[in-house]
Structure formats: structure tokens, C-alpha cells
Amino acid sequence: MKRIILNETSYFGAGCRSVIAEEVARRGFRKAFFVTDKDLIKFGVADKITQVLNAASIPFELFSDVKANPTIANVQHGVEAYKKSGADFIIALGGGSSIDTAKGIGIVVNNPEFADVKSLEGVADTKHKAVPTFALPTTAGTAAEVTINYVIIDEDAKKKMVCVDPNDIPAVAIIDPELMYSMPKGLTAATGMDALTHAIESYITPGAWAMSDMFEIKAIEMIAQNLKNAVDNGNDTLARDNMAQAQYIAGMGFSNVGLGIVHSMAHPLGAFYDTPHGVANALLLPYVMEYNADSPAAPKYKDIAGAMGVDIEGMNTEEGVKAAIEAVKKLSESINIPQKLSEIGVKEEDIHDLAVAAYGDVCTGGNPRPTSVEDIEAIYRKAYR
């Protein structure tokens, strides 16, 4: 049996955030709980939403206690603030961090038995849908607006918890590339590589099938064609628009079929060093692709190379594997992604503990090659220097 879960309604295109007013009227909501983070207020991105709310006389309560790589405390403070706010729906504006925090808040408000947040890790058995949420991504990466996942740090356990729960899916996704124009180059590059990692990992996961493959191949093609342009020229509106769509399309697939150990290995880097999620994935992706080439997924590498623009005519599987890894490395280097863990503050003496944490991550089950702590440790070491 296959299952597909997508959000109810999605809008795409420059300026489409104006639809918030119509959607609020149509659904009869009265007051918004507006979740975002402090940098988005500073860069004027939050203003683009408050303008829409003010113009339509929609009252809101602002909540911005969200850090990049959000924590259990961020969620719990949000739950308290929501309860006091008198709001009846959530607007989540941001990258994965703000949207994931909003998902956690919306779940705990309607499922108070999970108030510790820790018990939501993995596949959580919540009974009620989250508070209805409008999600507006400001990065072209995580696709949190269309996924059934959210990722929260348990600081005590030094762990990034992946929470999988169809009840968390936003009701409305509003993918307005104008909200992404202010992303600096490094963030555009890292978040775009996160989207590419989603597409590649879920293209080769054992649960992949015709429908998820369709999403992921298209996403890989669009990212390969547009990411460098979006990084080099942040005002390239076509590249921004295509990246906004591509990351969503990748999300439609990976949310339903899962990921692999690039994500398992990236999560502990976030928990230990606060490494930006996209940077961690981007750096690890080619190393893990090399490792996973020794799996039944190998023949699919050729398709990845083809989607990335390589002429794959007449290539055998081995050549396809090489071509796909080279294409990913070339794109990553061309947008200045760091290539070694030693360059981004990882400590060599932590590698064993990182490997233990990665092996225990929810995403490990989706890897095409059965793995072990030892194998993961060896990949970290290879990527270290």
C-alpha cells in the first residue's frame, strides 16, 4: 500500500501572500498567532505579512522566540503565548526553523498530553489535528510547508528530534518567492542544497515509487538549472521562483517516502554545533552518495545525472554513479559550499558520538544501504579532512 499526504491548499507566485486575507475570510478565522524569527523582522520580511494583515484588519499576536535549529523551549514558550493570545489560527513565516516551531506549537495546543515535546519524537500518536496553520516559506529549502515532519532540538539530550505526524501539516501553504529575495548568497546556496538533498535521498530510498520519483526528478532538474543563478544573482526572479517551486515539489515526495543518512548525519551536527541544516547536508551529500552507490539504488544514479544536465546516453550503471556524484560536487563547489567538516567547526574527537546519534536518527531507516555506527563513523572521517 502507498500513501500520499499533501497539504490542503497551496498558492505559488510573486506576491501571492495577499491571498492570506481571502483565506482568513473564507475560513472564518478571527485572530492570527504570527510565528517568525528575529532576523526576519530585522530584514523586513515579517513586515510584508503584517502589511497584508493590517490592510485586511486581521488582528494578530507576534511570537518571535524562535532560534535557527529551534528547541523544545521555543515550542513550549510558543504554546504558552498562544494560549494567552486569543488566536484561532497560526501564520508561520520563515525557514524550516519558524515553520517547524509553529508546527510543534500547533500540535501541543491541540494535543496537550504531549506538552513535554520530547514524547513527539518519531511517529507520534497524536489524536487531533494541529491548530490550522498558514505556512509561508522564506527559504527555498526545507519544504516544511508541505511536509508531515518537524525537527526540534532536545538540548538536554543534545539531540535533533525528527517528529513525523500527519496532524502537523499546514492547511494552507503560500509560496511567494518575494519573501525569499532577501536571502543572502550563503543561505540561498545552503537551503537550495538541502532541497537537492531531499530530492536525491528520497529518489533512492527503498520506498520510492512512480509518484515520488516524478516529483524528485523534476525537483532535481529545476534545482540544477536554477540554484546557481539564484545564488549568483539574488534578483534573478525567474531563478528564485523556480527554486521556490522546486523545493516544494521535492517536499511532496520526501515527506511521503522518507530520506536517508545524509539527513541522519546532518541532524547531530545541528544539535552539537548549531551547524546550519543546509550546510551540513550539502557537505555530506557527495560522501553519502558514494557510500550508497553500493546498494540496489545504484542504477537510479544515472537518472540523477541526466536530470542534472549530464549527457547519459550509453552510460552503464558505474558511469552513471560517477557522473551523478561529480555533478553534485560541481554544483556544490560552484556555489561555495564548504567541502570538509574540519572547515565548519566539527571536532574530530566527537565523531564517534556523532555517528551513534546519526545511526539512531529516524531518517536512517530510509537509507538504501543497510548501515551501522562503524560505517557512518567512516563517512564522517572521510568528510572530515
Ligand SMILES: NC(=O)c1ccc[n+]([C@@H]2O[C@H](COP(=O)([O-])OP(=O)(O)OC[C@H]3O[C@@H](n4cnc5c(N)ncnc54)[C@H](O)[C@@H]3O)[C@@H](O)[C@H]2O)c1
Ligand atoms: N519540516 C521539515 O520537513 C524539514 C525539512 C528539512 C529541514 N528542516 C529543519 O529546518 C531548519 C532549517 O531551516 P532553514 O534551512 O530554512 O533555515 P532557518 O529557518 O533555520 O533560517 C536560518 C536563518 O536564515 C534567516 N532567514 C530565513 N529566510 C530569510 C530571508 N528570506 N532573508 C533573510 N534571512 C532569512 C532566518 O531568520 C535564520 O536566521 C532545521 O532545523 C532543519 O532541521 C525541517
Ligand SMILES: [Fe+2]
Ligand atoms: Fe533537510
